[in-house]
Amino acid sequence: METPEQEIAARRGWMGLLARAPAQRLAALLESAELPGFDWLRVPETGGVMVRGRMGGTGAPFNLGEMTVTRCALRLASGEVGHAHVQGRNRAHAERAALVDALMQGARADEMQSSVLAPLAAEEAARREGRAAKAAATKVDFFTMVRGE
Amino acid sequence: MYVAVKGGERAIDAAHEWLAEERRGDATVPELTVPQIREQMALAVNRVMAEGSLYDPDLAALAIKQARGDLIEAIFLIRAYRTTLPRLGHSAPVETTAMRCDRRISATFKDVPGGQVLGPTFDYTHRLLDFALEAEGEAPRARTSEPRREPTPRVTEFLNKDGLIQDEPRSDGTPPDMTREPMEYPAGRPLRLQALTRGDEGFVLGMAYSTQRGYGRNHPFVGELRIGAVEVEMEVPELGFSVCIGELTLTECETVNQFAGSKTEPAQFTRGYGLVFGQTERKAISMALVDRALRWEELGEEYLGAPAQDEEFVLAHSDNIQGTGFLEHIKLPHYVDFQSELELVRKMRAEAMGMASVKEAAE
Known part of the structure; x- marks a missing residue:
């Protein structure tokens, strides 16, 4: 049995993954899944979120600028409530993310985990690893020229 | 009329x-x-x-x-x-220390932990036109190496540990927002940073360059420049916890500048800070230099009358949309204004000539 803290941590994990996922890829992964009906609690809405930074990287906050975000909330017939806040202006992306969030709280969690979240996590890790590997190749290896030997 | x-x-x-x-x-x-x-x-x-x-x-x-x-x-x-977007809220301050860096260099320490990582840079290119780009070719592929997985430590933290640089004390207040309230002066550093990060790159570069040429010199070193991806988190009230809502590429520049100190406080390096959306390093470095120049008062420096030290001058002229709006409006019809000026100048000329003829008649 998971503690409430573990449940929140797991949910934060999949919600973030869904928010960062390429919208088309999430759509493709859900194509063959049978998705349940739902009622909107909040229809998809695109807005701006003011992103903050810290002075000197570590100090007091300041406003850096906004980013586009689309949010929505829905309830399945079985009662689970799914939320989404996803980067960008794609309403279908937000809807799919909220559906997966709701399904992850019910009997279809294992199915969603293996058919949607696991591939998204693996692909994100590969994208990040790919950039880190290119960055690593541009790391300078200093050597000192020794004179007079 | x-x-x-x-x-x-x-x-x-x-x-x-x-x-x-x-x-x-x-x-x-x-x-x-x-x-x-x-x-x-x-x-x-x-x-x-x-x-x-x-x-x-x-x-x-x-x-x-x-x-x-x-x-x-x-x-x-x-x-x-x-302006048409509803404001859904604000994010938690992004943690640039956790940035997954594409590029990370320091001009102050050669052997900095995490290394000098050049990334996809124009530096060290010869600035010769590459006519091969005129033709369509195979998509180029970058080489790879064993990736670094641990976070990249901040250069200023090394100096901070020894007290050699001014601390940036962490706090969590709500910063002022120039998109919500009109600017007032003195603006203070959070508003200055907000204005500079959205300011015109050419203007901010010009102001930064003026400090290097002697108009409010502050002797900057690029302690660290990093470009990469950070996650953005936002508190969602309905959920009662914060979630990651996306990922941004940012450029961050921290400058290490000449000393502040006094009879009671030992000498310390000071800081300038730049943080900008995207891969925008010219802008981030410029922002850090101008940020530092505008901190003269808080650091107990003299006001030298340099443009880059004048907060109102810098902030009121850094926005290219305000600037171009006011500048370009003068090409739109001003027929009525101009008619009144024309009448005024005619009247002044007529009066002057009338006086001249009266004077002539008197002689």
Whole structure:
């Protein structure tokens, strides 16, 4: 049995993954899944979120600028409530993310985990690893020229 | 005096039709797509996002296409769109210490932990035109090496441990927001940073360069420059916890500048800070230099009358949309204003001539 803290941590994990996922890829992964009906609690809405930074990287906050975000909330017939806040202006992306969030709280969690979240996590890790590997190749290896030997 | 208030519509419609045709250019040349601009004009897209103050690469690419590559016009389009968006909230401050760096260099320490990582830079290119780009070729592929997985430590933290640089004490207050309340002076550092990060790159560069040339010199070293991805988290009240809502590429520059100190406080390096949307390092370095110059009062320095030290001068002129709006409006019809000036000058001339003729008659 998971503690409430573990449940929140797991949910934060999949919600973030869904928010960062390429919208088309999430759509493709859900194509063959049978998705349940739902009622909107909040229809998809695109807005701006003011992103903050810290002075000197570590100090007091300041406003850096906004980013586009689309949010929505829905309830399945079985009662689970799914939320989404996803980067960008794609309403279908937000809807799919909220559906997966709701399904992850019910009997279809294992199915969603293996058919949607696991591939998204693996692909994100590969994208990040790919950039880190290119960055690593541009790391300078200093050597000192020794004179007079 | 009669002023025509109607009659422009047909001419305006025709002008906009022609604009659309000119935007498309030679129809035998393939049309640019928005994804092509987003992927292949990425640094223009980054500039439009930074100065438009809205992170959305697809929108910025669309704005560049619509503006025919006029970046200030594109920024204008983004700013106008931004005002139509409901504000959903604010993020937690992004943690740039956890940035997954594409590039990370330090001009102060050669052997800095995490290393000097050049990333996809124009530095060390020869700035010779590459005519190979005229032809279509295979997509190039970068080489790879064993990736680093641990976070990259901050250079200023090393100095901070020994007390050699001014601390940046962490706090969590609500910063003022220039998009919500009108600017007032003195603005203070959080508002200055907000204005500088969305300020015109050319203007901020010019101000920074003026400090290097002696107008408020502050002896900067680039302690660290990093470019990479950070996650953005936001508290969602319905959930009662914060979630990651996306990921941004940012450029961060920390400068290490000459000392402050007094009889009671030992000498310490001081800091300038730049943080900008996208891969925008010229802007981030410029921002850090101007930030440092504007901190003269808080650091107990003298006001030398340098433009880059004058907060109101810098902030009131750094916004290219305000600037271009006021500048370009003077080309729009001012017939009534000008008529009154014309009448005034005629009257003054008539009076002067009348006086001259009276004087002549008297002689």
